[in-house]
Amino acid sequence: MPSLDDVARAAGVSTATVSRALSGRGRTSEETRERVRAAAEELGYVASATASSLASGRAENIGVVVPLMDRWFFATVLDGIASVLAPHGYDITLYNLTDDQAQRRRLFDTALRRGRVDALIVLSVELSDAEVARLSSLGLPVVGLGVPRAELPGLRVDDTAVGRLATEHLLALGHRDIAHIGLSRRDGREALDIPTRRRQGFDDAVAAARKAGSTVTARFVEADFTVSGARRAASALLSEPQPPTAVFAASDEMAYGVLAAARDRGLSVPGDLSVIGVDGHDLAALFDLTTIDQFPHAQGERVGAAVLAALGVGGVDAGRPPEAPLTEASLPFHLVPRATTAPPS
Amino acid sequence: MPSLDDVARAAGVSTATVSRALSGRGRTSEETRERVRAAAEELGYVASATASSLASGRAENIGVVVPLMDRWFFATVLDGIASVLAPHGYDITLYNLTDDQAQRRRLFDTALRRGRVDALIVLSVELSDAEVARLSSLGLPVVGLGVPRAELPGLRVDDTAVGRLATEHLLALGHRDIAHIGLSRRDGREALDIPTRRRQGFDDAVAAARKAGSTVTARFVEADFTVSGARRAASALLSEPQPPTAVFAASDEMAYGVLAAARDRGLSVPGDLSVIGVDGHDLAALFDLTTIDQFPHAQGERVGAAVLAALGVGGVDAGRPPEAPLTEASLPFHLVPRATTAPPS
DNA sequence: CTGAAAGCGCTTACAG
DNA sequence: CTGAAAGCGCTTACAG
Numbered sequence A, B: 001m002p003s004l005d006d007v008a009r010a011a012g013v014s015t016a017t018v019s020r021a022l023s024g025r026g027r028t029s030e031e032t033r034e035r036v037r038a039a040a041e042e043l044g045y046v047a048s049a050t051a052s053s054l055a056s057g058r059a060e061n062i063g064v065v066v067p068l069m070d071r072w073f074f075a076t077v078l079d080g081i082a083s084v085l086a087p088h089g090y091d092i093t094l095y096n097l098t099d100d101q102a103q104r105r106r107l108f109d110t111a112l113r114r115g116r117v118d119a120l121i122v123l124s125v126e127l128s129d130a131e132v133a134r135l136s137s138l139g140l141p142v143v144g145l146g147v148p149r150a151e152l153p154g155l156r157v158d159d160t161a162v163g164r165l166a167t168e169h170l171l172a173l174g175h176r177d178i179a180h181i182g183l184s185r186r187d188g189r190e191a192l193d194i195p196t197r198r199r200q201g202f203d204d205a206v207a208a209a210r211k212a213g214s215t216v217t218a219r220f221v222e223a224d225f226t227v228s229g230a231r232r233a234a235s236a237l238l239s240e241p242q243p244p245t246a247v248f249a250a251s252d253e254m255a256y257g258v259l260a261a262a263r264d265r266g267l268s269v270p271g272d273l274s275v276i277g278v279d280g281h282d283l284a285a286l287f288d289l290t291t292i293d294q295f296p297h298a299q300g301e302r303v304g305a306a307v308l309a310a311l312g313v314g315g316v317d318a319g320r321p322p323e324a325p326l327t328e329a330s331l332p333f334h335l336v337p338r339a340t341t342a343p344p345s
Numbered sequence C, D: 001c002t003g004a005a006a007g008c009g010c011t012t013a014c015a016g
Helices: A003-013 A013-021 A029-043 A050-058 A072-088 A101-114 A130-139 A161-173 A194-211 A229-239 A254-263 A296-310 B004-011 B015-022 B031-043 B049-056 B074-090 B099-114 B129-137 B159-172 B192-211 B227-238 B252-264 B296-310
Strands: A060-068 A093-096 A119-123 A142-145 A177-182 A217-222 A245-249 A274-279 A290-293 A334-335 B059-066 B091-096 B119-123 B142-145 B175-182 B217-222 B247-251 B274-279 B290-293 B335-336
Touching: A003 A013, A013 A029, A013 B175, A029 A194, A029 A290, A050 B049, A050 B142, A060 A072, A060 B252, A072 A093, A072 A217, A072 A296, A093 A101, A093 B074, A093 B252, A101 A130, A119 A161, A119 A296, A119 B091, A142 A296, A161 A177, A161 A245, A161 A274, A161 A290, A177 A229, A177 A254, A177 B290, A194 A217, A217 A229, A217 B227, A229 A245, A229 A254, A229 A274, A245 A254, A254 A274, A254 A290, A274 B074, B004 B031, B031 B192, B091 B296, B099 B129, B119 B296, B159 B175, B159 B192, B159 B247, B159 B335, B175 B192, B175 B227, B175 B252, B192 B217, B217 B227, B217 B296, B227 B247, B227 B252, B247 B252, B252 B274
Parallel strands: A060 A093, A060 A119, A119 A142, A177 A217, A177 A245, A245 A274, A274 A290, B059 B091, B059 B119, B119 B142, B175 B217, B175 B247, B247 B274, B274 B290
Antiparallel strands: A093 B091, A290 A334, B290 B335
16 A cells, blocks of 8 residues: 555655645645646555544544344434435444443443544434433533433434324324323333334323313323334233224334234224334334334434534535524424225224 | 543542553553442443544444345344354444445445454445455455455355255155246356345256156246345236246345235135245244245354454454364255245145 | 654663 | 653644
8 A cells, every 4th residue: 555655755745745745734735736646546545544544533433322223213213324425534433332341431431532523413212311422521522313312412303203203193194092002101200212102292282182172091101112012012902891993102123013013913904903113113004004204314314414514614504603593402303194094993 | 522632630549540541551460450340330331432533443343235225134144143252342333335336436436444443344335456456455354244245355155055955855855847937147157145045956956856756847037136126027927827836046035025925815824835945034933934044143243253363352262263164165054944834835 | 845864762782 | 660752644634
């Protein structure tokens, strides 16, 4: 691999000039720039990322902290992030955050503190106070996506509104016995996480319907965010003497589990049971699943653009203080009615 | 962020000693090592990744080249890779390889040549000769997974055998009119890519059955590797006057498309049509889909272990020349019979 | 606009 | 076992 010196020698200028000509930082005459470029091209020179970032303090690399890399949602968001970062020359390094405490310590105490990235994107993980403090002490721009922490600037969907919308859809169809399958943390602390917000929206919509005079039976069933978890929970629910006529599942994958449980028990959808999910999953159309699409790819693009803005990279947004638009729960979502929801028979 | 100097001062030793004590490279007295560790701990010191890699030539970072980051298969493989690399302190930087030529040039001519990674994992992408040459000129260990290139050491499944196994399963059930939905490149060049190999297996199995005296009708239908692509292709196929009694889809996601097409046309599965896929997809159990599982998570673990071995990291394998086991098509796969395949009625 | 030189924060022969 | 010193390959004030 050729070095800066090789290019300098070939072009007959100093290394300083080569650096300036190639990076575009600092002045260079048009003519010199051309000569340097030609020499670099000729030699196949590419600046060493590590030398460059040691000298400049810029890593041109963004860290992305993800839970569950193999989940469709995160993979899709990641694809969205990459699609906006790559054209600006930023690489992405991946940090997988699991529930394993030793691994989390390794991540927060070591991996993230090695100065490898210019900024961090954190995707819907729940962080302890100590972890949030760790993140702040990094001295880097950190942008969250769906992170339930007011301290971190971040983008998110208004998941309470999402839960409300899903529930209202079922109520509007005439359902009066509705179950919500999801998660809910009511451990004293202010619960801002996505599952709890969705459940809150469910509760709110039910309360509003009751206030308006409807008699609504509402149940909440806990299940983890997987197909099989929801399938088990739904199986139990549907074998009760008086099963609900509609289920709001907290994610599309959970909704698939509900569909499977209904099929297992010989219930027809939407004849015997209406089902609605959340996400806009890849296969939702295949299942004809009514869902609330939250455009995960676009979310990735937005959060990617947000870090670029925080770093002062790119177009008009450069340098703009990103706080204002970032702390809002402003990401779009949209009800997609399909064949798994209908009026109760 | 504290630096090496700070630690050296606090521990009352030279920076050289700190470096040795903390990295474990070179001799240090037990006592000094402890003192240095304590000082580092106390200060919260973590070595700068960029300075360290500039000085040592080791980046402790592995590049992973992926097509289609949002595909379940690749996300799962990636998760497997991360699970073996992270415990060894290796980070992962992601390089998304699309079909966009400009983007590919940027990747091969610049991004990969910046010296950011110690080794590269390349996941089932098809590379031009120039790109393979680029990869070799990097002077780094490169390990492929499902890359159809003899020049690159790599792991792969014997996809011809996979295609044969799927087809034999249908033949063994008694099907004599079988279609394969997939891809096949017959452009003169030796076609070693996964889709073509699977089709080759299909052809081989059919030929063998004929040789053994069976009268078999076999058709090949081209479709891209998506649910909707396969759905369209299957729709056309199933509306022919004499549709096949069984379909071998080249991936599980394609099989989902076939199931949807059958449902669209009111055909029952497996009553009117048997369907088999390949992958061992997340949702295959949900669909009761017969498939050939290829254990993608384990594939990721294997290829992760292979690069570690190539770098001489970790246990017994360190330094072992990885060529021999790596060029074989030795990754396991397994038929998982479920409810979408049965004898023809 | 261009160059000489210091410096980014580590690692590693080389001596002792 | 430990330290002084060179060096990894760039970038960037500072002069001119």
